[in-house]
Structures are given as structure tokens and as C-alpha cells.
Amino acid sequence: MPDEIINAPVQKKLFPLCLATKDLNHPASIKTYISIGGYEALKKILTDKISPSDLLEEIKLSGLRGRGGAGFPTGLKWSFMPKNAKGEKYLVCNSDEGEPGTFKDRDIIRYNPHQIIEGMIIGAYIMDATVGFNYIHGEIWNEYLSFGEALNQARQAGLLGKNILNSDFSFELHAVHGYGAYICGEETALIESIEGKKGQPRFKPPFPATYGIYGKPTCVNNTETFASIPWIIRHGGQAFNDLGVANSGGTKIFSVSGHISNPGNYEIQMGMPFSELLDLAGGVWKGHKLKAVIPGGPSTALVPAHTIMQATMDYDGLSKIGSSLGAGSMIVMDETTCMVNTLKRLSYFFYEESCGQCTPCREGTGWVYRIVKRIVDGQGRLDDLNLLKDVSQKISGRTICALGDAAAVPVLSFIKHFEVEFEYFIRHGKSMIESLND
């Protein structure tokens, strides 16, 4: 074979791995999950008494990185859990999904809850965890209830509780819920919330692996991360890694929303070109032109159309163009979008959701929102853009958790790419985009 054929990139496709049952009848039932090979990995582990360290090697080999936004290697994170700690050890699934534009964990819970459960049981076996919680976003109440039903099915099948499948391994798992606080998606705020407190992030170190829920070793992972585990054990870490590209093993669910023809979740092999994902989702709605995209949720930088059209959807592909993969929450904006108004809404979000603990974030997000608001109200001053940049830079890196950094990202990226629109608004007291349509 000629070299160029051997080296040609393999085409990346839709690949329902975490959403494997979505298009089947009764997707969420345990029967359906078992019919596609569900719980086989767990059975094999318990029957063959496969050692936790061998399983951990498989996960490291898979190249799986945390799907909650930070992209930290899962195998490495799991290796931080202390081996011989006495008493309880906790495993937490983070289904708090509050990053605007994210709705992938909702679909995994809705359509394939047992794959999350199996992933958590395997995780518990590897880390020797005794109790688990799935912390579910308070706004998706139906999913909270349906996940509880899935837990009952698993319990009845002997897959949870004491002596799972008659082995000497025991693990109990519960569903709990948030009640409207974005910050509780941050893992230490989530831990506080499970303890029955307001969700204010903890200072690290100590990290949750040594001091988590009730001071016990705790590991928090995203829903999609856990749902990837059974496939990895069943097919091998290398097979998972090979689905994606370098530094981005496996598949990723992209939640596509905004000005798109077919909003929804698209689970694709990592490394697919952005343009193909856009086509899969039916392209920009109403035949409009693409203006810009937020590829991974508002805490990832906005990218103008001509740049994102060159990108591939994986960790390196998006960092090369100055943004990041985040949680895979792709927000599409067409040519009619006013960037100033849009930034105003995002700034309000971070201001509203700052937990108030760190001064730069509590005060800074308020400053930012009020400045953008005064521009939109026609009271903007020419120096406001410098002020916005200055305030944002002074929040970033100066807070206990990453909400502060996240709040700065939209401000800096919106102004960087669409400064003209901001200047127009300040000079004319009205939106350049709306003026075009007049």
C-alpha cells in the first residue's frame, strides 16, 4: 500500500458508546442493557478475580480523560486513592451538569443508566470504595427519579449491596440531587453539598482522595467518564484509545445547541473535523451563516467561524485554536447574533452563580456584569473595554476554584474576536448587528 493511504487519517464517525442503548426499545431497562453485553465486564472481573491493578492499567491504556471539563487522566486520578485506608471510601458520580449548553449526562441517565452504574461498580472495585452517590442536577427531576428506578433494578439483580453477584465484594450506591447551584458541579463544592451544606469549594490540598466526604477518601468523576468504563474493560484499553486520536482516546458526546438545525447530543469518535459535526447536526439553522462557536461550554473560549472550521473535535485540536474541549457543550451562533448582548447574559450567569467565597470572583463578576450591562444600556464608555479586560484578568487565577477563571474566559474571548462590535455599541448606544437589520 502506498504510504499516503496507510497514513491517511481514519474517518471519524458517530459512535454511540455511552449512549449505546439510546435507539433501542426501553433503552433504560436492565434487560436492554444486558442484551448489548451490559454487566458482562463486571461478571468477568468478579468471576476471574481480576486484580484491581490490572484493571487500572487497562484504564490508563485507554487514554480516558475526565469528561466533566478538566480532562484529567482518569487512570491517574484513580491511582491517587489510598489503598489501605480504614473505614468508608466514597465514589461520586458528578451529574450536576450546570454548565450552560450541556445536556449529555441527562441523556446517559435517561437512556443508559445501567452503564453508569456498572462503571461505578467497577470503579469501586478498583478503588476499594464502599459507598457511592450519583449527584444529579436538581432541574432534571424526571432523571433523578428514573435513576432511582435503575438502582432498584440493579439491587434486585444482586448487582449492588452486600456480596455483589455472590462475591466477597460489596458496594452500595445512592441517587442524590442538587437544587439549583452551578457551583456544586465543582467537585469539592459537590462534596460539601452531599454533607448538607452550601456548596462552597474547599481549599486544596488536601485533595478529595485524602479528605473528601466526611473527611474520608473520595473520588469524583463525571457521568460520561463512568459510562465509558464498562466498554473499556470489555474491549480493552487500546481499542478505546484507538477510537480517538493522540491524547484524546475514545468517544465524546457533544451537546449541540443554539442556532443549529437539529439540536441534540452527538457522540462521535474524538478527532472528527468540526465541519463534519456541524453537518451531522444539520448545519446552521435557517440556512444562515455561521458567526462563532463556543466549543465546550461558556468556560471555554469563543471561536470565530473561520477558525473553528479548521479545527478537529478533540483536546489538542481545540487547544490549538486557542479554546478547549471543556464538557463538549457546543453552542452555535449565526450571523444575527449580537455578541455584546450575548456576553451580557453570560456575565450575568457567572455573577449570579459565584458562591461569594473569594473576593476577586464575588466582586469581579459583579463589576463585569455591570459594565457590560451599561454598554447594552447605551451608557458605555470608551475605556470600558480595557476595564473589562483588566477586571477579568484580576479574577483569573486568584480564586479557590476554577469558576473565577471560567468567568474571565467569555469576556476576554468575546472582546478579542469581536472588539469592533463592542466599540460600535459604546459609540452608538445600540447594537451593530441590530442596526444592520434595521
Next chain:
Amino acid sequence: MSKLPKKITKKIDNELLKYPKNQKKSAVMAALQFVQAEHGWLSNKDLSDVADYLEIPEIAVMEVATFYNMYDLKPTGKYKISVCTNISCMLRGVDSLVNHIKQRLKIDFNELTKDEKFCLKESECMGNCDAAPMMVINNEKMYEKISPEKFDVIIKELK
């Protein structure tokens, strides 16, 4: 004797099974949700009843009730309508929907209609953005892809 009705304490007791015996506080989020689902909102008395039942200080309950957006410390009428106005909903026209709702119900955000039937709340992202714009009624029932016309039909059906 607990001042909370049996119906609620039974639910709280079930919730407590999820946590270690000496960590009753962990059930506070759920306990408040149960009480609010029953009463529509949380009065100071509700908070202190929950504190009593879980044997934790009232201030600890107050902290939680004021921190999380979905708890209401004022009456919200028979139907609390929470509309997400965050970016994905905004891009799909929620602002004009909100204007329509405000005119139709003659209230602003955080206000109650005169007959105390409806209350309007602005909400952050509900994680359901493929169905934008959307709203949730009484924290549990989600209505998707709402247009002004669809809104009118929905509220006519709410008795």
C-alpha cells in the same frame, strides 16, 4: 413528637438511610425539597421544623435554603413558572417569550399574579438546551420548545 406530618417524615427517614447514622445533616437538601413540594414554599417555621427533625441548628438549614436557587422563601402561588434565560435559550428566542409571559400574566420576574395563581422566576441553565426555550413548573414538570402560542395553551390547562 415531630411537627412535620408523617407523610414527610417517612420520606426523610428513607433519605437518611443513604447516609451514616451520625450524618443526619446530609438529608437537609432532600428534606427541604419534600417540605417545599408539600407547602409550595418554605416558611421560617418549615425551616425550624426541618432543623428539629434532623437535630441540626436552624442556621444550618437557613444557609442551605438561601444558597440553592430552587428553594423559595416566599410564597410562589399555585404555579411557579421558572424560565431558563441562559445562552442556548436566549439564542432561540427566550427574550420574546419572556416578554410575552410578562404581558400575559401582568407580572415581572419574582412577582405573583393578583389571584396568587402564578409566579414567574428567571432560571439558570437547566441542562435541557436541545429543547430551548423551556420552562419548569413547580420544580418538577418540564415544558419544552415553548412558543408564545404554546405558552398560552399550557397555562389555560393549569386550573
